[in-house]
Amino acid sequence: MTFPNSEPTISVGIVTAPEIKFRLPGEPVRTARPDSTGNGVECDGECSPVLRFAPKAPFELIDVPIGIGFHWQRNENQLFSGQLRIIADQGKLIAINDIGLESYLKSVISSEMSANASEALLRAHAVVSRSWLLRQLHDVGKHPCGLTRRTFSTEVDGQTVDELCCWHDREDHTLFDVCADDHCQRYQGLTRQTSPAVEAAVDATRGMVLTYGDEICDARFSKCCGGRSETFGNCWEDASHPYLEAVDDPFCDTTDTEILDQVLNGYDREAPDFYRWEVTYTPAELSGLIARRSGVDFGDIEELRPLTRGQSGRIVRLLVRGSRRTMVVGKELEIRRWLSESHLRSSNFEVTRDADGRFILRGRGWGHGVGLCQIGAAVMGAKGYSAREILHHYFPKSTLTKIYE
Numbered sequence: 001m002t003f004p005n006s007e008p009t010i011s012v013g014i015v016t017a018p019e020i021k022f023r024l025p026g027e028p029v030r031t032a033r034p035d036s037t038g039n040g041v042e043c044d045g046e047c048s049p050v051l052r053f054a055p056k057a058p059f060e061l062i063d064v065p066i067g068i069g070f071h072w073q074r075n076e077n078q079l080f081s082g083q084l085r086i087i088a089d090q091g092k093l094i095a096i097n098d099i100g101l102e103s104y105l106k107s108v109i110s111s112e113m114s115a116n117a118s119e120a121l122l123r124a125h126a127v128v129s130r131s132w133l134l135r136q137l138h139d140v141g142k143h144p145c146g147l148t149r150r151t152f153s154t155e156v157d158g159q160t161v162d163e164l165c166c167w168h169d170r171e172d173h174t175l176f177d178v179c180a181d182d183h184c185q186r187y188q189g190l191t192r193q194t195s196p197a198v199e200a201a202v203d204a205t206r207g208m209v210l211t212y213g214d215e216i217c218d219a220r221f222s223k224c225c226g227g228r229s230e231t232f233g234n235c236w237e238d239a240s241h242p243y244l245e246a247v248d249d250p251f252c253d254t255t256d257t258e259i260l261d262q263v264l265n266g267y268d269r270e271a272p273d274f275y276r277w278e279v280t281y282t283p284a285e286l287s288g289l290i291a292r293r294s295g296v297d298f299g300d301i302e303e304l305r306p307l308t309r310g311q312s313g314r315i316v317r318l319l320v321r322g323s324r325r326t327m328v329v330g331k332e333l334e335i336r337r338w339l340s341e342s343h344l345r346s347s348n349f350e351v352t353r354d355a356d357g358r359f360i361l362r363g364r365g366w367g368h369g370v371g372l373c374q375i376g377a378a379v380m381g382a383k384g385y386s387a388r389e390i391l392h393h394y395f396p397k398s399t400l401t402k403i404y405e
């Protein structure tokens with residue numbers, strides 16, 4: 001694998017919409033729309049294949065959606081540094097921010113972490129986010145659509161039933177490098193004010209990544225592993241990364257609000273339970289939910305049964321038995337999508353039924369649990385662990401390597 005020897009400029013897809021409203025420094029809001037061909041951009045009565053702006057001060061994009069598909073989805077106006085491009089694609093417009101990788105990271109860390117996070121946590125997260133991004137840019141072409149679905153027959157309790165094995169990963173964007181939402185890394189430009197602490201953490205780790213052998217690590221992170229991290233292959237493709245092995249995490253069980261405030265932004269706090277949580281559905285609620293989310297008519301849901309669990313306890317294969325149909329579904333994110341209107345906290349849960357027949361899901365953790373546990377890392381930082389020690393704990397077989405100045 002060839003490492004970059006200088007800071008790359010990356011292109012970030014901020015928003016795709018039928019029209020894009022933006023404001024350049026000192027100017028009123030302007031509106032761009034597709035031209036009559038659908039292949040160009042019309043703005044202020046003029047048409048061109050692409051709009052390009054290189055303002056010396058921050059520019060603003062209006063009504064940018066964030067948290068798409070998650071419970072906190074909303075629109076907000078956002079400020080950005082760097083350059084702005086607006087292009088047409090299939091009758092819609094895309095606003096793209098071209099910016100240096102290190103400046104991009106300062107926004108990512110500010111969007112993921114609060115300004116009062118410990119220096120160790122900020123430095124560790126900067127390394128993880130930089131590693132993930134550079135690995136994804138290297139792996140372009142590996143995940144053309146971001147979604148893999150396989151359906152086949154399997155045997156359960158002496159019966160042959162259909163099994164859906166599905167995993168969601170970052171899709172390869174063809175018109176820009178990464179998107180600005182949680183599907184890649186949460187990037188909100190200058191909207192989440194970059195603190196001096198974040199600036200210092202990114203600058204102190206400039207060019208530093210996690211490596212394994214001659215490769216940059218595909219470093220992952222989630223909010224809370226729930227006490228033990230998960231392996232890569234139980235969440236995405238069947239691949240084994242030695243630096244992403246499951247590790248015990250005695251740190252993420254905390255209710256300390258000062259520590260949680262380091263990791264959870266305002267809309268993240270709308271989900272109050274994460275280390276241990278509980279969800280209850282009546283049979284009718286669960287049957288309707290699964291029918292809507294899966295697109296499969298199971299009839300009345302009669303049983304949810306974990307068949308295979310990963311090393312963290314996350315369910316990798318779940319039996320769904322209904323009065324009309326029985327199926328097995330996996331992997332972890334598809335299970336979470338079937339069992340919630342947005343995303344269930346995690347697939348690490350036990351299923352029981354109460355005297356009234358309600359399904360009770362008692363779970364642990366928030367997210368896929370692979371790699372860095374953000375809450376666990378925040379606790380480690382508060383306890384005095386260094387960034388290097390945090391990275392070694394969650395990526396034990398990796399090496400911290402500086403690849404450019």
